[in-house]
Structures are given as structure tokens and as C-alpha cells.
Amino acid sequence: MKTKLRTVLVFAKINTLRFFRDPLALFFTIAFPILFLFVSGGLFGNNSNVSFKVAIINQSNSQFAQQFVDNAKSNNVFKIDNTVTTLDAANDKMVHSQLDAAIVLPQDFGQKQAGKNYPSGQAKVYYTQNNQQAGTALGAILDAQFKQINSKFVQTDMPFTVSTEQVNQHALTSLDYTFSGLLGFSILGLGIFGPINLFPELKKQGVLRRLSTTPLRVWQFFLSNVITQAIVGLFGMAVTFGFAIAVFHLHVIGNFLEIGVYLAFGIILILGIGLALGGWAKNERQVAPLANLVTFPMMFLSGTFFPRFLMPDWLQSITNYLPLTPVIDGVRLMITEGKHLVDLGPQLGIMAIWVIVIYAIAFRVFRWE
Numbered sequence: 001m002k003t004k005l006r007t008v009l010v011f012a013k014i015n016t017l018r019f020f021r022d023p024l025a026l027f028f029t030i031a032f033p034i035l036f037l038f039v040s041g042g043l044f045g046n047n048s049n050v051s052f053k054v055a056i057i058n059q060s061n062s063q064f065a066q067q068f069v070d071n072a073k074s075n076n077v078f079k080i081d082n083t084v085t086t087l088d089a090a091n092d093k094m095v096h097s098q099l100d101a102a103i104v105l106p107q108d109f110g111q112k113q114a115g116k117n118y119p120s121g122q123a124k125v126y127y128t129q130n131n132q133q134a135g136t137a138l139g140a141i142l143d144a145q146f147k148q149i150n151s152k153f154v155q156t157d158m159p160f161t162v163s164t165e166q167v168n169q170h171a172l173t174s175l176d177y178t179f180s181g182l183l184g185f186s187i188l189g190l191g192i193f194g195p196i197n198l199f200p201e202l203k204k205q206g207v208l209r210r211l212s213t214t215p216l217r218v219w220q221f222f223l224s225n226v227i228t229q230a231i232v233g234l235f236g237m238a239v240t241f242g243f244a245i246a247v248f249h250l251h252v253i254g255n256f257l258e259i260g261v262y263l264a265f266g267i268i269l270i271l272g273i274g275l276a277l278g279g280w281a282k283n284e285r286q287v288a289p290l291a292n293l294v295t296f297p298m299m300f301l302s303g304t305f306f307p308r309f310l311m312p313d314w315l316q317s318i319t320n321y322l323p324l325t326p327v328i329d330g331v332r333l334m335i336t337e338g339k340h341l342v343d344l345g346p347q348l349g350i351m352a353i354w355v356i357v358i359y360a361i362a363f364r365v366f367r368w369e
């Protein structure tokens with residue numbers, strides 16, 4: 001038995017060294033997820049600081065109007081385009097999505113009305129149909145600001161009020177939530193596309209046929225690949241974690257060791273699909289359509305690119321049982337909520353069942369040539 005395990009370790013060492021000497025494999029396993037991280041970080045990393053691209057067209061000469069414009073320029077909510085001075089110019093930029101909205105301060109804005117000793121006026125927000133959400137949100141923000149200003153001039157009673165209180169002590173960003181999807185995407189690429197590209201090529205070169213004439217058993221060959229992919233995968237994800245924490249300030253609440261163990265189990269699970277497909281196929285043309293048929297549902301329905309809670313309830317019930325879904329859900333719970341392995345019984349149960357089923361199929365369909 002020691003000899004058989006030694007054979008497994010030798011093959012695992014050879015496979016690992018071969019991986020780290022392959023620039024293309026290094027790019028797709030380490031560099032590509034980091035590039036994807038920078039795209040995701042750019043989209044979701046700073047969503048807590050909402051801002052609007054606006055033009056302020058001040059038609060009033062009042063001191064209050066000028067003060068309002070000055071305050072808006074120093075407010076992080078507004079990114080003001082100072083080159084726009086007319087509503088027609090603002091409309092042209094809004095049509096081309098260069099502006100979210102235009103704020104017009106009419107001539108009487110900030111002037112004192114007859115019988116009143118305080119300034120008044122109505123600012124108007126213009127927006128296009130494709131920017132309706134931004135225009136509505138901007139109107140609500142301005143309304144809140146004007147209410148605060150109004151309270152300084154006119155004291156009113158408020159019978160009904162609302163208060164807010166943060167219940168989650170961890171200040172999570174959108175990236176914190178979507179990061180687990182990026183890890184799932186990495187596992188999917190590593191576990192499936194690696195074997196389906198490598199195994200048919202080894203069969204074409206006759207390498208696997210020659211290995212079949214040796215005492216090497218299928219389980220030894222599979223186990224060596226599992227060890228290699230787990231080492232490579234965890235190394236690549238550690239680099240991705242490092243970049244996410246250093247550059248985008250990713251908040252990781254869970255235990256890194258437990259997250260690593262869970263990710264390794266996820267790699268083993270998804271790798272089984274790659275071993276089954278790559279071990280069965282005779283060439284790349286035979287495996288490519290089947291690989292796409294297997295991976296695309298998981299890629300788009302397991303929460304890789306967008307949260308599953310946006311799906312209809314009936315679709316969520318179905319996607320609960322896709323192999324990649326418990327991997328992503330479990331990692332997300334560990335990263336964002338600090339869950340431990342003992343808290344992830346349902347996810348681990350589904351993953352364990354899939355491991356048994358997938359590897360049984362992989363052993364059944366594997367062929368050396």
C-alpha cells in the first residue's frame with residue numbers, strides 16, 4: 001500500500017511541477033481570476049459611495065443659489081460637469097449617457113418672496129427615460145437636503161418620524177458578497193476545463209496508453225490529479241484573496257483555514273466532472289460540446305455572476321442541487337457571515353452526494369485511449 005501511495009505522490013509532484021512550468025496554465029489559473037477580480041472590483045468595490053454625473057444650470061443671481069452650487073461641487077454625491085451651461089447641451093449629453101441628470105435652478109431660486117423673510121425656490125431635475133432610476137434617486141436626495149435646509153428657516157412639528165439602526169456589525173460591500181462567485185468561477189475553470197483539455201491531448205500522444213501498461217491504477221491516476229489540482233487551486237485562490245484584501249479591502253469574517261478546507265472539497269467535487277468528461281472523451285471535439293452543456297447551467301444558475309435570490313422561487317429550488325451551488329453558497333456564508341464548517345451541514349451533504357455520484361461515473365467511463 002505504501003508503494004501505491006508513493007506512486008500517487010510521485011505523479012502528483014510531476015503534475016504540479018509541470019503546471020508551474022506552463023505559462024498558459026499559470027495565466028488561466030492565477031492571472032485570469034485576478035483580472036476578473038479587478039473588473040468585479042471596479043464594478044462593485046465602491047458601491048457604498050453612490051455618485052451621480054450631473055450638470056447644474058444656475059439661472060439665478062441670488063447668493064443662496066451660488067452657495068447651493070458651491071456646496072454641490074464639494075459634495076461627493078455629485079460629479080458635476082462644469083462644461084454644460086444650457087439645458088440643450090445637457091440633453092445632448094444625457095442622450096449619449098454622458099450625464100445622469102441635469103439640475104436647473106430657475107431665475108427666482110433663492111430669492112425672498114413677498115411677505116417672507118427667507119429665500120425659497122424650486123430646483124428642477126431633468127433626466128432621460130433610460131436614466132429614470134438615477135433621476136428618481138437624485139430627486140429624493142435633493143428633497144432630503146432641502147428638507148434639512150427648510151428646517152433652518154421654518155420650524156414644523158413632525159408627528160411621524162423614522163429612525164435607522166444598523167443590525168449587521170460588519171460593513172459589507174457588494175464585492176464581499178460577489179467574491180464567492182468569483183471563487184466558484186475559478187473552481188469551475190480549474191476543475192473542468194483543465195482535465196478536458198489535458199486528457200484528450202495525452203490520449204492523442206499515446207501517453208495514457210503507455211501508462212495503462214504499467215501497474216498504475218485508475219484510482220492512483222485520479223488521486224494524483226486531485227492532489228495536484230487542490231494544491232494549484234488553493235495557491236491560486238490564496239493569491240486572489242491577497243489581491244482582493246490588499247487592493248479592494250475585502251472583508252473576510254470567517255476562518256481562513258476552514259475556508260481553505262471547504263474550497264479544497266469544492267475543487268475535488270468539480271474536478272470529478274472534469275475527470276469524467278476528460279477520461280471519457282477520445283478527443284477535444286468530442287468533449288467540448290458536452291463540457292459546455294455541463295458548465296453553462298452552473299456558470300449562470302449557481303450564483304457565479306449574480307445572486308440566486310434574484311431568480312424566481314421555482315428556479316432557486318432547482319438550482320439548489322447543482323454541484324457548484326453549495327460550493328458558492330457555503331463560501332459566501334463563511335466569508336460574509338463567519339459561518340463554520342459545522343454550520344454548513346446542508347451544503348456539505350449535497351456536495352458529498354455529488355462527489356460519490358460523479359466519481360462513480362468517472363471511474364466507470366474512464367478509458368486510457
